[in-house]
Amino acid sequence: MRLCRFDDDRIGLVRGTQVHDVTHVVERLGPYRYPLPRHDVLVASLPGLRPELERAADAVAGKPLGDVALLSPVANPGKLIGAPVNYAAHEAEGAADAGINFGKQVAKIREIALFLKANSALAGPSEGIEIRYPEKRTDHEVELAAVIGRRADRVPVADALSFVAGYTIGLDITTRGPEDRSFRKSSDGFAVLGPWLVTADEIGSPDALDLDLHVNGECRQRANTKDLLVGVADLIAWASENYVLEPGDVIFTGTPEGVGPLAAGDRLVARIDGIGTMTVDVR
Numbered sequence: 001m002r003l004c005r006f007d008d009d010r011i012g013l014v015r016g017t018q019v020h021d022v023t024h025v026v027e028r029l030g031p032y033r034y035p036l037p038r039h040d041v042l043v044a045s046l047p048g049l050r051p052e053l054e055r056a057a058d059a060v061a062g063k064p065l066g067d068v069a070l071l072s073p074v075a076n077p078g079k080l081i082g083a084p085v086n087y088a089a090h091e092a093e094g095a096a097d098a099g100i101n102f103g104k105q106v107a108k109i110r111e112i113a114l115f116l117k118a119n120s121a122l123a124g125p126s127e128g129i130e131i132r133y134p135e136k137r138t139d140h141e142v143e144l145a146a147v148i149g150r151r152a153d154r155v156p157v158a159d160a161l162s163f164v165a166g167y168t169i170g171l172d173i174t175t176r177g178p179e180d181r182s183f184r185k186s187s188d189g190f191a192v193l194g195p196w197l198v199t200a201d202e203i204g205s206p207d208a209l210d211l212d213l214h215v216n217g218e219c220r221q222r223a224n225t226k227d228l229l230v231g232v233a234d235l236i237a238w239a240s241e242n243y244v245l246e247p248g249d250v251i252f253t254g255t256p257e258g259v260g261p262l263a264a265g266d267r268l269v270a271r272i273d274g275i276g277t278m279t280v281d282v283r
């Protein structure tokens with residue numbers, strides 16, 4: 001199932017090139033008492049809601065995806081977790097001591113560890129990316145993003161993928177400089193998710209997906225998730241050692257080489273196998 005959020009916080013199922021509005025099914029969630037749940041209540045409810053969402057989509061005509069403004073498919077994640085650069089550079093792959101390099105890079109990732117982006121940085125493709133500091137370099141990072149579906153507390157690697165609700169494309173936008181990562185990666189709009197959430201059953205293994213990013217038609221990043229140094233299951237298990245993962249939490253799984261600067265007027269087209277393509281404008 002492909003779930004999207006669009007226009008004025010409408011919820012849709014994507015089928016082919018059409019979006020079917022199923023908002024009325026989701027509006028029945030709640031009501032909730034203060035304090036509100038810290039997780040995303042739609043993602044938490046998905047397993048039970050899926051049959052009804054499918055029936056609701058059957059019952060309404062679709063509208064073309066091109067006619068809607070796509071928002072982040074997850075509205076209220078509790079955490080946006082990021083992994084550092086998580087692919088070996090192409091040069092290292094061909095090196096005789098590639099194994100040693102990979103080991104060093106994995107050790108470096110383990111040392112730097114995971115980081116958090118502010119939830120307020122969340123945006124959808126239609127909202128675009130605003131360059132906050134034109135005098136500094138702001139880079140694109142295209143990444144597979146895993147959305148957690150159920151509570152995960154210190155889960156083993158072997159079970160970790162069973163905690164995933166689905167996958168989406170993530171852009172971990174980053175200003176370069178000496179400031180803390182959580183500052184440089186948390187400007188409003190710097191955590192783009194989209195174009196929709198594809199449920200985990202449709203993706204199967206997340207460990208062999210091609211991904212790429214074009215800027216103004218030029219390919220800047222291209223990789224396959226089989227080359228992730230710390231794989232999706234390992235990232236989930238690792239993150240869950242440190243904080244309980246809750247439905248709607250997002251893990252940006254790390255970017256491949258090719259990150260580069262953005263400027264106002266740029267158009268980004270990000271694509272991941274099995275998910276789709278999203279277009280995001282920079283202003």
Ligand code: MN
Binds near residue numbers: 083084143172254255
């Ligand atoms: Mn990143």
